[in-house]
Amino acid sequence: MKAITLHGTGDVRVESVPDARVVDPTDVVVRITTSAVCGSDLHQYHGRVPGLPKGVVMGHEFMGVVEAVGSEVRTLRQGDRVIAPFSISCGFCDWCRMRLPTQCSTTGRAVFGGRFGAQYPGGQAEAIRVPFADHMCEKVPEGMADEEAFFLGDILSTGYCCAENAGIRPGDTVAVLGAGPVGLFALQSAHLFGPSRVFVVDRVDYRLELAEELGGIPVNLDRGDPGEQLRALTGGRGPDAVLECVGHETPFAQAILAVRAGGTVSSVGVYVEPSIGFPVREAFFKDLSLKMGICNARNYIVPLMPLIQAGKLRPTRIITHTLSLDEAPRGYAIFDRKEDRAIKVMLKP
């Protein structure tokens, strides 16, 4: 089958790889109808994730139709349209039972197309093997387009969990750092918690324009220090919550320096560095609450579905490009370089 594989820094290829198949009796094979390039794929694309097998099939955002069903799968049939989370979990280990499926000890914290634990090929392909299928797959309601349900598997759930973790209360001021796909979903999600204002900080004009259209107040990094700008916009105090949606040392520190004393920084940016500087004195004297982490997306698929159906979350708005698998290398390049006003690049096998 056709798949997108990674061979070195910036070197993604369209290749023929062995067909996805049922290996364990709890697997299904999903014929992929939609996949996409994620910001965290760029960490791999840039060679910042050591230990990846050469030629790994990329992609952890996908959905499609069940094509083959293992003998022990109970709840899925051929033809079911399903979405699955980016991280692979068994559903029965201690961590899964604690509702922390990203920590799954059975799979060793595996991610489709990623480094940790067992190796599972990714979803930028024509088909994919999904293990622990009864636990992993959620059926998508009829009448819901692929693009409506799609982002529940990763970035919509991640943006939502970023907002939820920030403990936003009605009337709060919120700042989102980063107007990429996750930041734009964090913005949409923040509005569900009743804030008075949501600022969105970035330096890419076309992304700030979309943030504004989605109810954000744009703050351009090129106009000065974000902490100073945000304090000026919040009566000198700083926002009650800062949602860090980038994943680098600079915005991490900016979030801590910008948030008001007693406020919360919620960070879902993916960090590949082992250690970064932490402004600990500021954090101490301002009574910082910091919630960070990889999103347990499996937990959010069911509760967020009705918010999409009700039009309170508008996932399709961030899609700027829909390309074929053959065009994936160009998709990576424009997404990486923020060319052609790219925000989210979808791939259709």
Add this chain to the structure above:
Amino acid sequence: MKAITLHGTGDVRVESVPDARVVDPTDVVVRITTSAVCGSDLHQYHGRVPGLPKGVVMGHEFMGVVEAVGSEVRTLRQGDRVIAPFSISCGFCDWCRMRLPTQCSTTGRAVFGGRFGAQYPGGQAEAIRVPFADHMCEKVPEGMADEEAFFLGDILSTGYCCAENAGIRPGDTVAVLGAGPVGLFALQSAHLFGPSRVFVVDRVDYRLELAEELGGIPVNLDRGDPGEQLRALTGGRGPDAVLECVGHETPFAQAILAVRAGGTVSSVGVYVEPSIGFPVREAFFKDLSLKMGICNARNYIVPLMPLIQAGKLRPTRIITHTLSLDEAPRGYAIFDRKEDRAIKVMLKP
């Protein structure tokens, strides 16, 4: 009057200083009956707090009897026995109304005998000026000894708030890093939230002995990496909550590395460094919650008083030395060097 003053690194002196007096009409003067040396005094003692005025009167833990009352004070009279928090707040600014008195904008986050904001002499003296007295002073019930109420002004409240911020739930496993005065109060406080086990990590034998007497399970740093020891004691997972009560880079990182995925690190150690290393990848992939900060002790004085009266918090147990003001330099030295099994050194004017 007699007071303890700081003149340089390790140089505390018993000196005669101008008498405390009412300056603003909202002040009282308190004749001090009990004061103490705090772990954070040692930061000043070691010269780690730049910008301190030479000869500053030390001490932010004190209590005593109202001796003089400003003309606008409404709720206090001469002879009232009172306790006050270590940080000085007005009670009416935005921060105070948000119940974050340590951020008080009126006083500029001042602390008795400290560096920030307006300068207020400390409580290692015969008397002290307490501003905003109606807000700052809490009357101590008759029949409650000084030593029972005393620690509400700082370290008992700090230890309690460390435990509270950790979100401990019944059945949780908890680790306290540091068996100093704050750590021992964090241990006592943690038990109020129904944990199954509370580990206490230190390397000072006599402090671990007291921790054990107070219901902690001692973990000696000299026997190996605390994260490994704690994982071995918790079925490989790590404690659900880690209470960081030291305030240095090493225990801060140890706390993050030791806590279980999805768990909480609560840090109340006082940090004087602007920046330290932060194990961000571990924090990200384990879904860390981190709550840190200076304790808003004013908020805890009233609710914790009945827990002391009920015997559920036993503050006097940590007192190892009661010295006169004249002996304060020796008190600093033994507390600093952990000599003579020192845990908490009280000073009686």
